[in-house]
Amino acid sequence: MSTITPPTTSPLGAAVADDRLEPRDPHRLFPGDRRTRDIARGLYERVATAPIVSPHGHVPAEWIARDIPFTDPTALLVSHDHYVTRLLHASGLDLDELGVGGHPVDPRAAWRLFAERQAVFAGTATGYWIDEELRNVLDIDVALSAETADAVYDRIQAKLDTPAFRPRALFERFGIEVLATTDDPLDDLRFHGEIAASGLPGRVLPTFRPDRYLDPDSPEFATDIARLLASEGQETSFRGYLTALEARRAHFIRHGATSADHGIEDPATVDLTGDEAARLFQLAVSGRADAAERQVFRGHMLLQMARMSVDDGLVMTVHAGVVRNHSTATFRRFGADTGHDFPRRTDFVRGLRPLLERFGLEKSFHLVLFAVDETVYSREIAPMASFYPSVYIGAPWWFLDAPDAMARFRSAVTESAGFSRGSGFIDDTRAFLSIPARHDTARRVDASFLARLVSEGRLTEAAAGAVIDDIAGPQPRRVFKL
Amino acid sequence: MSTITPPTTSPLGAAVADDRLEPRDPHRLFPGDRRTRDIARGLYERVATAPIVSPHGHVPAEWIARDIPFTDPTALLVSHDHYVTRLLHASGLDLDELGVGGHPVDPRAAWRLFAERQAVFAGTATGYWIDEELRNVLDIDVALSAETADAVYDRIQAKLDTPAFRPRALFERFGIEVLATTDDPLDDLRFHGEIAASGLPGRVLPTFRPDRYLDPDSPEFATDIARLLASEGQETSFRGYLTALEARRAHFIRHGATSADHGIEDPATVDLTGDEAARLFQLAVSGRADAAERQVFRGHMLLQMARMSVDDGLVMTVHAGVVRNHSTATFRRFGADTGHDFPRRTDFVRGLRPLLERFGLEKSFHLVLFAVDETVYSREIAPMASFYPSVYIGAPWWFLDAPDAMARFRSAVTESAGFSRGSGFIDDTRAFLSIPARHDTARRVDASFLARLVSEGRLTEAAAGAVIDDIAGPQPRRVFKL
Amino acid sequence: MSTITPPTTSPLGAAVADDRLEPRDPHRLFPGDRRTRDIARGLYERVATAPIVSPHGHVPAEWIARDIPFTDPTALLVSHDHYVTRLLHASGLDLDELGVGGHPVDPRAAWRLFAERQAVFAGTATGYWIDEELRNVLDIDVALSAETADAVYDRIQAKLDTPAFRPRALFERFGIEVLATTDDPLDDLRFHGEIAASGLPGRVLPTFRPDRYLDPDSPEFATDIARLLASEGQETSFRGYLTALEARRAHFIRHGATSADHGIEDPATVDLTGDEAARLFQLAVSGRADAAERQVFRGHMLLQMARMSVDDGLVMTVHAGVVRNHSTATFRRFGADTGHDFPRRTDFVRGLRPLLERFGLEKSFHLVLFAVDETVYSREIAPMASFYPSVYIGAPWWFLDAPDAMARFRSAVTESAGFSRGSGFIDDTRAFLSIPARHDTARRVDASFLARLVSEGRLTEAAAGAVIDDIAGPQPRRVFKL
Incomplete structure (x- = not known):
C-alpha cells in the first residue's frame, strides 16, 4: 500500500499536499444568512444522530446475511453506481472501461479514470455523496484526483480488507x-x-x-x-x-x-x-x-x-x-x-x-x-x-x-x-x-x-x-x- | 363561557400558559437577510393599510345584505372551508364528523377534532390563515390545541355573539x-x-x-x-x-x-x-x-x-x-x-x-x-x-x-x-x-x-x-x- | 442636439434632475446575504472581462462586413426588438406606431412612446438589458421617461453619428x-x-x-x-x-x-x-x-x-x-x-x-x-x-x-x-x-x-x-x- 503523505518534493507529494482537504463544514447545506442558518443548525442537531429508517432501497440482502466483503474501491464506488458511470460515460468513457454490466476491468485502471474526471461531478448530488463517503466513512483526507488516485485507492483497499468495513x-x-x-x-x-x-x-x-x-x-x-x-x-x-x-x-x-x-x-x-x-x-x-x-x-x-x-x-x-x-x-x-x-x-x-x-x-x-x-x-x-x-x-x-x-x-x-x-x-x-x-x-x-x-x-x-x-x-x- | 386564563395549577391552565403566543412577528414572510428584509418592510408599509379590492370571490351576498351572524366557530372556520376539512379528512377523520355538506354535527365536538389536529396545518397556507384569523380578527392569544379547544371555542363564540363580529x-x-x-x-x-x-x-x-x-x-x-x-x-x-x-x-x-x-x-x-x-x-x-x-x-x-x-x-x-x-x-x-x-x-x-x-x-x-x-x-x-x-x-x-x-x-x-x-x-x-x-x-x-x-x-x-x-x-x- | 442638463427651474429640468441615475451597483444580480455575495463577487471578477464567445445569434453579417451605421435610436433599440415591441403592444400601442415590420414611423415619435412607457419593463430582462445598454454602452446617465425622451434620443443619435458607435x-x-x-x-x-x-x-x-x-x-x-x-x-x-x-x-x-x-x-x-x-x-x-x-x-x-x-x-x-x-x-x-x-x-x-x-x-x-x-x-x-x-x-x-x-x-x-x-x-x-x-x-x-x-x-x-x-x-x- 502506498502512503498518502509522500515527501512533498515529489510531484505526487506536492499534489497531495495541495489537495489536503479542509475540515468538513458543519453548516453544509444550510442557508447563507446567519439568522436562518442558526435556526437550521438547531433543528438539524435534534435529529443528526437519529437512527436510520430506510423503508425502500436496493441493497442486496445477501451482502448483509453473508457479510460479503467489498472487493475493491472500484466495485464499491464506481462500477455498480449508474449515477457515477453515466456521467463518466457522458464525458467520453466507454462503460466497459468502468466495469459496468460485469465487463471485466482492471479495477485500478478504472479507478484512475474515475479519479481524473472528478470535475464532472462538481455540483452534483453524486459528487456530494462521493465526498461524504470518502471523508466520513473511509477517512480519506485528500481530494481525489489523477495525482492522488493510487494513494486513495490503496487506502480504501486497506480499509475494505478490515473487518470494520464489512x-x-x-x-x-x-x-x-x-x-x-x-x-x-x-x-x-x-x-x-x-x-x-x-x-x-x-x-x-x-x-x-x-x-x-x-x-x-x-x-x-x-x-x-x-x-x-x-x-x-x-x-x-x-x-x-x-x-x-x-x-x-x-x-x-x-x-x-x-x-x-x-x-x-x-x-x-x-x-x-x-x-x-x-x-x-x-x-x-x-x-x-x-x-x-x-x-x-x-x-x-x-x-x-x-x-x-x-x-x-x-x-x-x-x-x-x-x-x-x-x-x-x-x-x-x-x-x-x-x-x-x-x-x-x-x-x-x-x-x-x-x-x-x-x-x-x-x-x-x-x-x-x-x-x-x-x-x-x-x-x-x-x-x-x-x-x-x-x-x-x-x-x-x-x-x-x-x-x-x-x-x-x-x-x-x-x-x-x-x-x-x-x-x-x-x-x-x-x-x-x-x-x-x-x-x-x-x-x-x-x-x-x-x-x-x-x-x-x-x-x-x-x-x-x-x-x-x-x-x-x-x-x-x-x-x-x- | 369559560375563561382562557384558568389558574395555572390545572393541567389545562398549564397547557394554556405554555401555549401563550408570542407577539406576531412584524417581519413575517419577509426574506431572511437583513438588507433585503429592511427594503421589503419599507415597501410593505406603503400598502399595508391600503383598502382591499377583491374583484373575485365567493362570499355570499346574502351574508352582507342581511348581516347574518356567524352561528358558531365550527361553521365559521371549519365545516365550510374545504382547505381545512380536506387535510383533516386525509388525517383520518370522516367529513361528517366535521359537518361537511350539511351533515349535522355537534359544533363543539367538531371543533375539538379540529383543535387537536392543528399539527396537520403546520407550514400550510391554511395554517397561516387560521393563525392570522385567530390572532388578528378574533383576538385569540393562545395556540389552538386539544387543551385549549374549549376555551378558544367559547372565546370565539362570545365574539360572534357581538355586533362587532357580524x-x-x-x-x-x-x-x-x-x-x-x-x-x-x-x-x-x-x-x-x-x-x-x-x-x-x-x-x-x-x-x-x-x-x-x-x-x-x-x-x-x-x-x-x-x-x-x-x-x-x-x-x-x-x-x-x-x-x-x-x-x-x-x-x-x-x-x-x-x-x-x-x-x-x-x-x-x-x-x-x-x-x-x-x-x-x-x-x-x-x-x-x-x-x-x-x-x-x-x-x-x-x-x-x-x-x-x-x-x-x-x-x-x-x-x-x-x-x-x-x-x-x-x-x-x-x-x-x-x-x-x-x-x-x-x-x-x-x-x-x-x-x-x-x-x-x-x-x-x-x-x-x-x-x-x-x-x-x-x-x-x-x-x-x-x-x-x-x-x-x-x-x-x-x-x-x-x-x-x-x-x-x-x-x-x-x-x-x-x-x-x-x-x-x-x-x-x-x-x-x-x-x-x-x-x-x-x-x-x-x-x-x-x-x-x-x-x-x-x-x-x-x-x-x-x-x-x-x-x-x-x-x-x-x-x-x- | 438638446442637452440633458437643462436648468433645474424648468419642469423638464426638474424631472431630469430627479431622474439622475445613481451609479450602477457593482453587486447587481448577486445574492443578498453578505457572505454569499462576497464569494459571488470573487468568482465573477475572474471572468468579468473574459472575451465574448457567442456561438449562436442573429446579428446580420452585413452589419459587420459593411460597418453599417445604426440609423437612429428607435431602429437601434425599439423597432426590431420584439421583446421590446411586444410589451409595448400589450400596453395598448399598435405595432405600426413602433415601426415594426418595416412600417414607416417617425423615429422620434416612436421613441417618445417607448420612453413614456418604461414602467412596463420594470423587473423584466428586457428592462435590464435596456438599462445596461443605455448606461454602459451609450453613456446615458438619466432615467428614460416622457420628460427625458427627447434629450436621451438626441444624445444617442449623436453617439450613433460617430465612428465609435459603428x-x-x-x-x-x-x-x-x-x-x-x-x-x-x-x-x-x-x-x-x-x-x-x-x-x-x-x-x-x-x-x-x-x-x-x-x-x-x-x-x-x-x-x-x-x-x-x-x-x-x-x-x-x-x-x-x-x-x-x-x-x-x-x-x-x-x-x-x-x-x-x-x-x-x-x-x-x-x-x-x-x-x-x-x-x-x-x-x-x-x-x-x-x-x-x-x-x-x-x-x-x-x-x-x-x-x-x-x-x-x-x-x-x-x-x-x-x-x-x-x-x-x-x-x-x-x-x-x-x-x-x-x-x-x-x-x-x-x-x-x-x-x-x-x-x-x-x-x-x-x-x-x-x-x-x-x-x-x-x-x-x-x-x-x-x-x-x-x-x-x-x-x-x-x-x-x-x-x-x-x-x-x-x-x-x-x-x-x-x-x-x-x-x-x-x-x-x-x-x-x-x-x-x-x-x-x-x-x-x-x-x-x-x-x-x-x-x-x-x-x-x-x-x-x-x-x-x-x-x-x-x-x-x-x-x-x-
Whole structure:
C-alpha cells in the first residue's frame, strides 16, 4: 500500500499536499444568512444522530446475511453506481472501461479514470455523496484526483480488507434501525431469514416487487407467469394468477415485508370486470394481446395490487414516470440500470382515479407516490395526498434526490399538504456506503426549509422542532407500518 | 363561557400558559437577510393599510345584505372551508364528523377534532390563515390545541355573539372597498340591490358565472337551458340561447357586475359557423351529442363568452385546469367543493388560440387567466400576456395561493411580462374572515419579491415603490374596470 | 442636439434632475446575504472581462462586413426588438406606431412612446438589458421617461453619428472573440468572406439554418426545395435533395461554420427506410402529403440532419417548443418574429429517441438542446445529457434568458448533470448592443449560483473558480468546436 503523505518534493507529494482537504463544514447545506442558518443548525442537531429508517432501497440482502466483503474501491464506488458511470460515460468513457454490466476491468485502471474526471461531478448530488463517503466513512483526507488516485485507492483497499468495513459492521456503525431490500416475488427470502436469526442490531425486510409479472410488455412475461403459477401450484387462469400473487405476498409478509413496490412508466389504472380481466389475461400470457390490450391489462393489475394491499396490509409504493433502457445498443451490451433510464411526464390525477375510486378512502391502505416529474408535486400529488387518507407523498426520487430538488419539493408540497402527508426520507439506493450521507442530507435540507419557515414567521421554532423530530423517524415508521 | 386564563395549577391552565403566543412577528414572510428584509418592510408599509379590492370571490351576498351572524366557530372556520376539512379528512377523520355538506354535527365536538389536529396545518397556507384569523380578527392569544379547544371555542363564540363580529361590521373593519361575489346567471341579484341601497361603505358586485349553462356535460344541462330560455322568454334555438345569455349578462351589468367568470377543466376553444353551432346546440339540449360534440360545443361557448365580453364589456376571467369531484363516493355523500378537486395539465397557448384569433387584439377586452398548473406561468401565460393587450395574468390560484407559490409565480412571470400585465391579487375565497390575511400575505410576498429585485440592483427602490403602490389598488381597479 | 442638463427651474429640468441615475451597483444580480455575495463577487471578477464567445445569434453579417451605421435610436433599440415591441403592444400601442415590420414611423415619435412607457419593463430582462445598454454602452446617465425622451434620443443619435458607435468599433470594444450569425442554406456567405478578409479582431461565422427546406408545412416549401435543388444542380429526388443539403453544408463549412441550427415546434424524430423517405419526399414536394405524412417527413429530416452532422462534424443545435405566429392578423400585417411566438410543452425523451438510437453514442457528434419549456430541465435534458456523450444542455433560451430563469435552470440541471454538460452561455440575439450585458448577466448569475454551492459547503471555492473559468470560454469553444 502506498502512503498518502509522500515527501512533498515529489510531484505526487506536492499534489497531495495541495489537495489536503479542509475540515468538513458543519453548516453544509444550510442557508447563507446567519439568522436562518442558526435556526437550521438547531433543528438539524435534534435529529443528526437519529437512527436510520430506510423503508425502500436496493441493497442486496445477501451482502448483509453473508457479510460479503467489498472487493475493491472500484466495485464499491464506481462500477455498480449508474449515477457515477453515466456521467463518466457522458464525458467520453466507454462503460466497459468502468466495469459496468460485469465487463471485466482492471479495477485500478478504472479507478484512475474515475479519479481524473472528478470535475464532472462538481455540483452534483453524486459528487456530494462521493465526498461524504470518502471523508466520513473511509477517512480519506485528500481530494481525489489523477495525482492522488493510487494513494486513495490503496487506502480504501486497506480499509475494505478490515473487518470494520464489512457490511454488518457498517450496518451497525451507520445506526440502521430498518433496511428494506427489493426482491423478486419468487425469491425464497432465505437471506432475510438468516439475517433475522443472526442477531443483527436492526431489521432487514424484503419488499415485494412484482413488475415483471404484471406487465405483458416485460420481455419474459409468459415464462415468468408460468414460473409464478408453478411456484404456487396454480392453473393458467386469471384466478390462479391472482391466487399465486396473493400467496407470494403472504410469503413476503411472513418474512417481515411491510410493502410492495411498483415501478411503472405510466401511472394509469383501469377497473375491469372479472370476465374482461380474465379474457385479457389469456391474451397476454399467450402473446396475442395487442398494445392497447396490454396497456389495459397492466393498468388493471396495478389496481389489483391496490386491492391486495387493502386485503393484506402491505404498503403500496408506486415509482412512476421512467422510460427504461433508452439506448438499445447500451442495453444489449451492458444490461438494464446502466444510466439511460429517463423521466417522462406523468398524470397521477387521471391515471390513478380508477384505483382511488375503489380504494382511496380506505384508511388502512397506504399508497406512497414517487415522481421524477417535478410538475406533479404542487399540481397532483400534494392535492391528492391532502384529501385521500390513503395517499402519501413519496420523498424526491432518483434525479430529484439532491439538495436543491428536495428544497423545491418541500416548497411545492408543504403549502397545501403540510408535513404530515409525507413518507419520510427514502434513500432508494444500492450504494450502501452512501446511506448515511443521504439521510444526513435530507435532514439538513429539511432543517433548512423549516428554518426558513421559522425565520419568516410561518412556524414557531417549537413546531418546527416537532416536525423534524417526526420526519426523521416516527413518520416513516408510521407510513411503512414498521 | 369559560375563561382562557384558568389558574395555572390545572393541567389545562398549564397547557394554556405554555401555549401563550408570542407577539406576531412584524417581519413575517419577509426574506431572511437583513438588507433585503429592511427594503421589503419599507415597501410593505406603503400598502399595508391600503383598502382591499377583491374583484373575485365567493362570499355570499346574502351574508352582507342581511348581516347574518356567524352561528358558531365550527361553521365559521371549519365545516365550510374545504382547505381545512380536506387535510383533516386525509388525517383520518370522516367529513361528517366535521359537518361537511350539511351533515349535522355537534359544533363543539367538531371543533375539538379540529383543535387537536392543528399539527396537520403546520407550514400550510391554511395554517397561516387560521393563525392570522385567530390572532388578528378574533383576538385569540393562545395556540389552538386539544387543551385549549374549549376555551378558544367559547372565546370565539362570545365574539360572534357581538355586533362587532357580524358581516357588515367586519366588512367595514377590514377596509373593503370592493367585494365581488360569484352568482348564477338566473339569480335575481336582489341581495346586491339591497346592499347598494344600504349605505355600506364599500361595493358588493355580482359576477356572472355561467358554467352550468355552457357545458353539456353539466348534470342538469337540459333543465338548466330550459330555465334559462324561459327566464328571458326565448325559444329553444341557438339564437334564443345566445340572446338569453346576453340578457342575463345585461341584468348583471345593471346590478354592477364588471366581470364574468368561467371555471373549466380544459381551456380549449373552438370557432364554429353559426349553422354548425346551432346544430350542436340542438344535439346538446336533446342529450344526443356524443363526447366529441359536447367538447366542441363547450369550446365554442367559451369563445362566444369572449364575443359577448367584447360586446358588453364584462371582464372575462378563466379558471382552468381542475378535475372536479375526483372521489365519486365523496361527491354523492357530501356534494361538490368538498376537497377532492385536483389540478391537471393545461394548454393555454393552443387551447385559447381560436378565441384570441378572434378577439385577442381587442383593447377593451380583458381576459384574465388563472392556472393551477404552475408550468404554464413562464411557458404560456406570461408570454401571451406580454403580447396580447387583452390578456392579463391571474394571481396564483387555489393550491398556489400561498407564500412560496406566489413567490414562484412572480419569479416565473415577471422577467418576461413585468408587473403591468397582472390582475392584482385575487382572494377567490368564501372564508370571509381570511380576506384581510390573504391580501396582507400577497402584499408581503410582493414586497419581498420587489425587495430582492432592488437588492440585486434590478430595480430602484423608487420604481419598486411605484410597482407595489399600483399592484395593491390601481391595478385590480383597472383590470376589472372598477 | 438638446442637452440633458437643462436648468433645474424648468419642469423638464426638474424631472431630469430627479431622474439622475445613481451609479450602477457593482453587486447587481448577486445574492443578498453578505457572505454569499462576497464569494459571488470573487468568482465573477475572474471572468468579468473574459472575451465574448457567442456561438449562436442573429446579428446580420452585413452589419459587420459593411460597418453599417445604426440609423437612429428607435431602429437601434425599439423597432426590431420584439421583446421590446411586444410589451409595448400589450400596453395598448399598435405595432405600426413602433415601426415594426418595416412600417414607416417617425423615429422620434416612436421613441417618445417607448420612453413614456418604461414602467412596463420594470423587473423584466428586457428592462435590464435596456438599462445596461443605455448606461454602459451609450453613456446615458438619466432615467428614460416622457420628460427625458427627447434629450436621451438626441444624445444617442449623436453617439450613433460617430465612428465609435459603428458595428466594427463596437465589436472590438465589446471584446467579441467569436460571433455566429444565422443564415439561409442558399446564402452565398459573401459577407462572411468579406469579414474574414477584413482583419476584424474576432471571427464572424455563419450557421446553417435549414428549417424551411425540411418542413413541408413551411409556406414556400415546394419553391424552396426547387431553389435548393437548382442551386446544386440536383434532380427532384430524395437522393438529390440530400445531396444538395450536404453540398450547402459543405459550403458553410468552407466559410467557417461549425454548427447547424434547427428551430422546430416539436422535437419528434422518425427513422425511415430510404424507400419510405423517398416516397414521402415526393408527396411533400408535390403538395400531396397529408398532415401525418408531413409530420413524419419533418421528423425524419431532423434525424437526417443528425446523420449529416455525424458525417461532416457540424454541431447540431435544436431549439424546440415554439408555436410561431400565434396571431394570424398580426403575422399578415407585420410578418414573423413580431412578438407572438409562444412556447408549448415538449417531449425530448421520447421525441429524440429515434435520433439518439442512431447517433446518440457518437462521441464526435454534438447535439445541443434548447428549451422554452422549463419542465424538461430536470426531467429530460439533464438526465439525457448526463448519459449520452453527444447531448449538451443548451443555455436558457428566449423567455428564459433572464436572471431568475437562469438560476432556476442551474438549480434544475446541475445536481444531476453537473457543469460539464452545458453549452456555455448563448445570447441568441439580434440586439447587437445587448450582447455584453447578456454575457455579463450570465456570468453574474453563474457566479451567484456557484457562490451558493460554496456557501453551502457543496463545492470548494477553488473548484467553483475552475467551473466559472471553464463556462466563460473553454466550454463554448469546446462544445461548438471553435
